[in-house]
Amino acid sequence: MTQVDSSNNDIAISIKNVTQRFGEEGSPESVLALDNISLDIPKGQFVCLLGPSGCGKSTLLNIVGGLFRPSSGSVTVDGRLVDGKPHPDKIAFVFQESTLFPWYTVIENFHIALKFQGIPRSEWDDRAMTALKAVGMASFARHYPDQLSVGMRQRVNMARGICVKTGILLMDEPFAALDEQTRMVLGEDLSQLLAETGKTIVFVTHSLAEAVFLSDRIAVFSARPGKIKTIIDVKTPHPRSPDFMLEPRFSELRNECYALLRDEIRATMALQRDPQAASA
Amino acid sequence: MNRASLSSRSVQYGFLVLVAIAWYVLTERGNISRLFLPPPMDVINALTKLFQTASFWSAVLVTLTTVLKGFVIALVLGVLAGYLVTRSKLAIATIEPVISGLFTIPITLFFPMFILFFGVGTGSKVAYGATYAFFPIALNTIAAFSNMEQRYLLAAQSMGGSRWDVFRYVLMPGALPVLFTGLRIGFFICLASVLGGETISSVAGIGRNIALAAELMEPARMFAWILFVVCMSVTLNLLAYSFENKIRSR
Numbered sequence: 031m032t033q034v035d036s037s038n039n040d041i042a043i044s045i046k047n048v049t050q051r052f053g054e055e056g057s058p059e060s061v062l063a064l065d066n067i068s069l070d071i072p073k074g075q076f077v078c079l080l081g082p083s084g085c086g087k088s089t090l091l092n093i094v095g096g097l098f099r100p101s102s103g104s105v106t107v108d109g110r111l112v113d114g115k116p117h118p119d120k121i122a123f124v125f126q127e128s129t130l131f132p133w134y135t136v137i138e139n140f141h142i143a144l145k146f147q148g149i150p151r152s153e154w155d156d157r158a159m160t161a162l163k164a165v166g167m168a169s170f171a172r173h174y175p176d177q178l179s180v181g182m183r184q185r186v187n188m189a190r191g192i193c194v195k196t197g198i199l200l201m202d203e204p205f206a207a208l209d210e211q212t213r214m215v216l217g218e219d220l221s222q223l224l225a226e227t228g229k230t231i232v233f234v235t236h237s238l239a240e241a242v243f244l245s246d247r248i249a250v251f252s253a254r255p256g257k258i259k260t261i262i263d264v265k266t267p268h269p270r271s272p273d274f275m276l277e278p279r280f281s282e283l284r285n286e287c288y289a290l291l292r293d294e295i296r297a298t299m300a301l302q303r304d305p306q307a308a309s310a
Numbered sequence: 311m312n313r314a315s316l317s318s319r320s321v322q323y324g325f326l327v328l329v330a331i332a333w334y335v336l337t338e339r340g341n342i343s344r345l346f347l348p349p350p351m352d353v354i355n356a357l358t359k360l361f362q363t364a365s366f367w368s369a370v371l372v373t374l375t376t377v378l379k380g381f382v383i384a385l386v387l388g389v390l391a392g393y394l395v396t397r398s399k400l401a402i403a404t405i406e407p408v409i410s411g412l413f414t415i416p417i418t419l420f421f422p423m424f425i426l427f428f429g430v431g432t433g434s435k436v437a438y439g440a441t442y443a444f445f446p447i448a449l450n451t452i453a454a455f456s457n458m459e460q461r462y463l464l465a466a467q468s469m470g471g472s473r474w475d476v477f478r479y480v481l482m483p484g485a486l487p488v489l490f491t492g493l494r495i496g497f498f499i500c501l502a503s504v505l506g507g508e509t510i511s512s513v514a515g516i517g518r519n520i521a522l523a524a525e526l527m528e529p530a531r532m533f534a535w536i537l538f539v540v541c542m543s544v545t546l547n548l549l550a551y552s553f554e555n556k557i558r559s560r
Binding site: 095096097116117118119121122123125126129131132133134142143145146147148194 | 461462464465466467468469470471472475479480483484486
């Protein structure tokens with residue numbers, strides 16, 4: 031990977047030699063989750079982190095989001111060192127499961143997010159309703175999350191990540207709990223959103239179709255320790271229509287990803303069957 | 311109110327009416343000694359007479375202030391101890407079983423000790439009620455704060471919430487329903503302990519009057535006191551429930 035100056039204006043996220051180890055080095059419980067990861071993500075790009083489960087892709091996302099500090103290496107966002115602290119003015123998170131607070135209504139959930147970020151109260155309703163309209167959920171503002179279906183909740187959850195208007199959106203398998211149809215519809219919404227807002231999005235997934243459909247670039251991870259095995263470029267512009275999935279290029283890319291992951295998944299399975307094999 | 315809850319209400323009230331009728335029939339037609347169970351009208355008459363005495367209201371006041379003092383002590387100590395325990399996983403794992411283990415000991419056994427330490431006045435009842443109420447409050451506080459799902463805290467943190475913000479807007483509202491259940495249970499345990507303590511050994515209060523009426527062979531008077539306590543507890547419980555439901559549905 032070429033060295034890029036972190037003050038470079040076109041780079042939104044710069045990940046440099048990030049290594050994450052859980053547990054004391056050398057101890058039997060020690061796990062090397064991420065091994066020397068470097069990746070530069072230009073502004074406005076949609077990057078997928080694709081890999082077998084347990085490869086550390088969510089860990090990397092949490093490090094980028096400042097939820098914890100890596101064992102070594104650094105992450106800079108818009109030239110600012112992340113250093114294990116959230117930067118809510120630059121980065122918004124959309125988590126795997128719905129993280130809407132169940133004791134607040136939909137609109138109150140937005141208010142809390144905006145309040146935490148220090149947005150003046152006068153802007154709360156406007157921003158919340160704009161984001162809710164963007165995902166077609168404006169009429170549910172006064173509902174409690176429990177009163178919505180899983181798909182609706184995830185739409186609202188996504189909208190909450192959008193309303194804070196950060197340049198970067200980190201998404202940790204946001205559609206994992208959804209059925210395939212809802213997944214595809216939300217994927218289209220997201221592609222539309224990307225085209226409209228020019229956000230930089232880092233998206234963790236283990237769905238091949240999702241990765242190809244949404245990404246400008248797919249970072250394919252190897253099994254533990256997590257390393258970036260290959261980066262695949264998907265050159266189709268956003269917003270993408272479902273027709274993209276019918277193009278031969280789509281299945282070519284999907285198959286390419288699958289071929290790359292197949293070996294990793296077999297390696298993971300072998301590791302699970304015989305943990306000794308790893309150290310041998 | 312929907313149909314199902316309406317019909318379950320009518321069953322509940324129907325049961326009360328049945329008990330009252332059975333009481334009436336047993337005492338008027340049956341041959342139960344009036345010393346064991348006086349007829350309902352005697353009890354009602356005794357109660358109206360009680361209402362007209364100043365000593366009745368002063369006894370109620372003594373008991374209620376004793377309960378309140380005990381409850382406030384238990385609330386402060388229970389919530390504080392419970393919350394502090396949840397600040398560390400190790401503390402939850404080691405201290406929570408100890409508290410729930412201690413709660414299985416009949417604290418009644420220590421009542422003579424409380425008398426010894428604090429005398430026969432209200433002090434011993436305050437201590438006894440506070441000790442009993444401490445446990446459910448502390449245990450529910452631990453449950454309320456430790457069951458908070460990590461993802462909510464991570465989400466709040468990623469939104470840039472300060473420690474106080476996260477406590478005030480995420481941890482607290484999330485914990486409140488379970489916490490309040492603990493407070494309700496604690497309050498009624500405190501009430502029961504104080505009344506129980508008063509009947510065993512005291513110089514004033516509702517429990518003292520119930521014990522006295524029994525000793526003086528005045529069953530109508532005794533049942534009048536009991537009836538009053540039952541009505542009071544039911545009213546307080548209904549109030550607590552409606553308040554709790556309000557918290558939950560928010």
